[in-house]
Amino acid sequence: MRFDSLEDSLGHTPLIGLPKLSPAPNVRLWIKMEDRNPTGSIKDRAALWMINAAERDGLLKPGATILEPTSGNTGISLAMIAKQRGYKMICVMPENTSPERSQLLRMWGAEIIYSEAAGGSNEAVRHAKEISAAHPEWVMLYQYGNAANALAHYESTGPEILEDLPTITHFVAGLGTTGTLMGTGRYLRERVPHVEIIAAEPRYGEVVYGLRNIDGGFIPELYDESVITRRFSVGSHDSVRRVRDLLDQEGIFAGLSTGAILHAALGIAREVVKRGESADIAFILCDAGWKYLSTGIYEGSLDDAEERLEGQLWA
Amino acid sequence: MHVSTPEIDIRIPTILRPYTGGEKSVQAAGATLSAVIDDLERRFPGMAERLLEDGKLRRFVNVYLNDEDVRFIGSLDAVISAGDNITILPAVAGGS
Structure with missing residues (x-):
């Protein structure tokens, strides 16, 4: 192949x-x-579909910064594609995740902002939404509500x-x-x-x-x-x-x-x-x-x- | 005539333990989930209001009967049998 x-x-x-x-x-x-899959998880599908859709819709322009709440895999997938296409990647990830996830994210060039363990991914989502409001110039693909995520699987x-x-x-x-x-x-x-x-x-x-x-x-x-x-x-x-x-x-x-x-x-x-x-x-x-x-x-x-x-x- | 139904174990999330005096696991009886919640309310007043809204389960409350989400097996009409267990949890974001 x-x-x-x-x-x-x-x-x-x-x-x-x-x-x-x-x-x-x-x-x-x-x-x-x-x-x-390329980075070793099912999330590569959602990541590719979301980035392609955001480029088509004109949301992602060359040199853009992507922000995403993630417990690991989606962030890793986004980071790999972002690096290939020249975007900067920032992940908001709960601190109670395995150390390998942080290492992999950094390996593909992502920056990590940790959210509190209590509340898990809820807290990562909440924190990412706050950061997004403070940085409207960053693009939050927001996997929990992005139709391209489900469409990837459809x-x-x-x-x-x-x-x-x-x-x-x-x-x-x-x-x-x-x-x-x-x-x-x-x-x-x-x-x-x-x-x-x-x-x-x-x-x-x-x-x-x-x-x-x-x-x-x-x-x-x-x-x-x-x-x-x-x-x-x-x-x-x-x-x-x-x-x-x-x-x-x-x-x-x-x-x-x-x-x-x-x-x-x-x-x-x-x-x-x-x-x-x-x-x-x-x-x-x-x-x-x-x-x-x-x-x-x-x-x-x-x-x-x-x-x-x-x-x-x-x- | 009153038909007695078996008491079953109900796991209570941290957020609702103020109503159970801090207990993680309590007992209640009823032939359906609705009846179990009525019984919970009798034993721990205030609990039903935290679980129900307009006669339905609150949006952010998940109830599992033997680890299965009750919304797919009859919701409040889900049938309870001896030896069953119920877990109540708030809806939270999963892995992503």
Whole structure:
């Protein structure tokens, strides 16, 4: 496979069967390997689509500065493309994220402004909006409300999955900005009768939910409840357990959010088996495990791993 | 006739613990989520108002029944059985 540039190689990631984790010959799990993107995560899709849209709309002009709240991956993707195209990149990132994310961001030339651990990404979003108001000349692409984020998945992830798995019955992905689920979900629902679109949402430690009041909560502007059919909350214990299952049984090295998604996918698979039905369940591997090695969760007991992740934005 | 329903565990987020005397986990009973919230209100006055608005779950309140978001399984009409557990959390931004 040959491409004119790194950017051109984005997408068209493999969809890989999981013969050992699939519970029955007619209830199959398929993992979409989004770590095979230029910076190693699914966020490359959203980043490329958002930057291209902003250039087309005249928002991004040569030499511009991009500002973005991120817990890591989107910032890393934006930083790589920004550097290639000559933009300056500033990320607002919660301080309770793994050190690899900061190293990778700086490696691609991004500047980092840290936001408080308490309140997690909510706080990063709030802080970025303040900075944006003080610097109207900077361009905030704002992944939580940017239609190009969901469109990236409507135009790439969705078509790729359906082409590789025309018999798909369920699609499972993580719920962060909601872009992956909204875009892929809409694409599949328009073409596959009765397809189920399932969200797996990470359940963090208490510090992340440390809001001052309940009205300080946050729902991404992109989120449209009618696109998904079920939504599960998955804690760090189950996510770590599933990341290890994926390694032990299928040899796949994934990051933590993928563990949460696999947990939801396996729950769905068990239900299908119980009902005596067949299914082809596709789910997303968001990134590989490299960025999470310093958390130490790939070895030792599950309880230790859970403790290490307490208070961390692990997905 | 009063039909008794089993008490189930309910995990309370930090932000609502002033209503439970600081307790992280409390118990309440009811055949549906709506009935459980009524019972919570009886035991911890003021709680229902923080969870509901105009007879619906507040926008920024997420309630999970056995880790599944109740909005996709009947919302306030979701059926509660013995051994279930409920987690209440504020809506926050996820990984990005």
